[in-house]
Amino acid sequence: MEAYLGIDVGSVTTKLAVLDEYDKLITNLYLLTEGKPIEMVQQGLTQIKQQLPEDVNICGVATTGSARYLAGVIVGADLVKNEITSHAVATLQYLPEVQTIIEIGGQDSKIIIVRDGVVTDFGMNTVCAAGTGSFLDHQALRLNVSIEEFSRRALASDTPVRIAGRCTVFAESDMIHKQQMGHRTEDILYGLCQALVRNYFNNVGLGKDIKPPVVFQGGVAFNQAIVKALQEELNAEVIVPPHHEIMGAIGAALLVHEEILNSDNGSKFKGFGVSEIKYYTSSFECEACPNLCEIAQLSLNGRVLARWGGRCDRWERGSSS
Amino acid sequence: MIRIGIPRALLYYQYYPMWKTFFEELGAEVVVSPPTTQVMLASGSSRVVADTCLPVKVFLGHILALVGKCDYIFVPAIRSVESKVYNCSKFLGLPDLTRAVIPESPPILDIDIDINKGKRNLYQAIYQLGRHLTWYPLRVRRASQAAWQAHLNYHQLMSSRNLTPPQVIERISGTAEAEANSSYLISAQATIAVIGHPYLLYDEHVNHRLIHRLEQAHNRVLTPEMLSTEELQSAIARLVGRAYWTYEEEVVGAGAHYLQSGADGVIGIIAFGCGPDSVMMDVVRQQASRLKATPFMSLTLEEHTAEAGIVTRLEAFLDMIHRRKRSQVKTCV
Missing domain, CATH: 3.40.50.11890 (Rossmann fold)
Known part of the structure; x- marks a missing residue:
């Protein structure tokens, strides 16, 4: 059976999705990146191989997410794609008439505006993480509420408190203040959800033409309280796709399928065996000019596979030879 | 001396x-x-x-x-x-x-x-x-x-031969290859206009080689200097009446012009902490959302800008334009 693999290596989680030749999801995987993108990609490959039927033949691999270039070299990707395009393509396959895609991940959040099946505008959070998953994670930890429990307790709120969501630092002092005044944890938690949603629309969604149908995806979409807060803010139904947390990986797989169909070359996929290989990463400061770029390199058995981080082509060129 | x-x-x-x-x-x-x-x-x-x-x-x-x-x-x-x-x-x-x-x-x-x-x-x-x-x-x-x-x-x-300031300055100083490199133009997939002040557009350190990246991705790049003063001024006149700031032409004028003609997409470059830019680029953004014809994106350059932020946005913007063009071709067929 022909299949296509999409790998989305984000800052917090690593996602893998395998689609068959009819673009139907065969299996998927959701792992925590834990700051070790290489190991997680390797571990992900090992695990997903066990989940796949024997006769599956991987005909194309694509990587996406913030570690897409690194992951691309490790697995031998046929396509390395940015996460905005990947998310949009996956959502369009799920709901062709979608007009607005909201994606909130671990370290960044995006909005994608679609008209007639084509992306017409997008936005990403610019400077801070106040509108993202790590903001919730951090605050849940402070209130000693597990992130699983978060959603359930926030939904139980009947009089949410108003929390300044502009900045995590202000939000935190606001929360402590409300807590010390005796507000219920439930109300503080839901107030936090509303703050995140407000911040998202003031920051990422600023000036965007938001129209229904609205699809909400990314890891934060697990949190039903955020879904509710979004619906209240937009005054519209917010659709959460069944595989919302792996949409980036699905999109990457769809894109590589399209790419392979349009090309005459076979896949560059290095096989599931790459999970056994010991890759070595290191970095150095380039002294060729006063820019002093920090160059990171990935090597295997003393041979450099790829380098990143330069402001010029000096080291990038070296890696291909 | x-x-x-x-x-x-x-x-x-x-x-x-x-x-x-x-x-x-x-x-x-x-x-x-x-x-x-x-x-x-x-x-x-x-x-x-x-x-x-x-x-x-x-x-x-x-x-x-x-x-x-x-x-x-x-x-x-x-x-x-x-x-x-x-x-x-x-x-x-x-x-x-x-x-x-x-x-x-x-x-x-x-x-x-x-x-x-x-x-x-x-x-x-x-x-x-x-x-x-x-x-x-x-x-x-x-x-x-x-x-x-x-x-x-x-x-x-600059305006008659579609050259950028560094290209012309190199020519004047006699250090340049005679003609602007046009080999990539033949295979150009899209035309992208980059607008903003020249000290942002042509300082490769500050903008992380933005123009180079666009050309590498097979795009033809247009800049404000490639328009004549008349074109810039009439574009400003149509959009805001009269200019308030010196050097408003290269932002509002060029933006208004390219949003209406000549470009498949417009990228506005502004510097973090620039007061006039934050106002002028917003005028362009509002015009883009009114016209809905040409995609627009603004990038803010900072002292510590991580390259990844710029690269991801650029890639997504170009994908958006290429896929849009392809879908338009399909509809026509």
Whole structure:
């Protein structure tokens, strides 16, 4: 059976999705990146191989997410794609008439505006993480509420408190203040959800033409309280796709399928065996000019596979030879 | 021979051929600071408070790079180059700021340019500047005429042959390959207009080689300098009536023009901490969302911009344009 693999290596989680030749999801995987993108990609490959039927033949691999270039070299990707395009393509396959895609991940959040099946505008959070998953994670930890429990307790709120969501630092002092005044944890938690949603629309969604149908995806979409807060803010139904947390990986797989169909070359996929290989990463400061770029390199058995981080082509060129 | 330093920053890209001609006609040697590096940016920003805008920090880095390499440094205060249109306060105070924060700098040659004060005032200012190099008013006059001619030629070359300021400056200095590299144009997938001030568009360190990246991805790149003054002014007139800021043409004028014709997508570049830009680019953004015809994206450049942020946005923007073009082709078929 022909299949296509999409790998989305984000800052917090690593996602893998395998689609068959009819673009139907065969299996998927959701792992925590834990700051070790290489190991997680390797571990992900090992695990997903066990989940796949024997006769599956991987005909194309694509990587996406913030570690897409690194992951691309490790697995031998046929396509390395940015996460905005990947998310949009996956959502369009799920709901062709979608007009607005909201994606909130671990370290960044995006909005994608679609008209007639084509992306017409997008936005990403610019400077801070106040509108993202790590903001919730951090605050849940402070209130000693597990992130699983978060959603359930926030939904139980009947009089949410108003929390300044502009900045995590202000939000935190606001929360402590409300807590010390005796507000219920439930109300503080839901107030936090509303703050995140407000911040998202003031920051990422600023000036965007938001129209229904609205699809909400990314890891934060697990949190039903955020879904509710979004619906209240937009005054519209917010659709959460069944595989919302792996949409980036699905999109990457769809894109590589399209790419392979349009090309005459076979896949560059290095096989599931790459999970056994010991890759070595290191970095150095380039002294060729006063820019002093920090160059990171990935090597295997003393041979450099790829380098990143330069402001010029000096080291990038070296890696291909 | 007297050596006059010119920082490769801020208004360099608009006026360098003019300044160079003026000083050389008066027998001086012109020394230009090297392209921006991380060390220059860091040294410039170490002299001012953190809130200072990025382009001024870069500028001061260039001044520091010229210390010890010349006898004077030329820092004009350009207040206004058009009737009742004013420049950002950072430009007005540039000579004073430079003297205050870089005391070790060689003497600063400054000149106050303010068209609102009349022609006589302008000529006097030019003579005063020329006095540093000659006592003969006639030589100053000839030098300023030659300089003005060089300036007109410079802008004419850019708009008539679709060249960028660095390309024309290289030609004038005789270091360039004769023609602009056009080999990528044949395979160009899309035409992207990049708008903003020249000191952001052509400083490759500050913008992370934005134009280079666009060309590498097989796009034809258009910039504000490739439009004529008439095209820019009529675009401004259509959108906002009349300009408020000096150098509004390269943002609002070019933006309004390219949103309506000639480009598949428009990218606006602004510097973090720039007041006028934050207003002007928003005017362009609003126009883009009114027209809904040409995709628009603005990128904010900061001192610590991680390359990844720029690369991801650029990739997504180009994908959006390419996929859009492809779907339009499909519909037509």
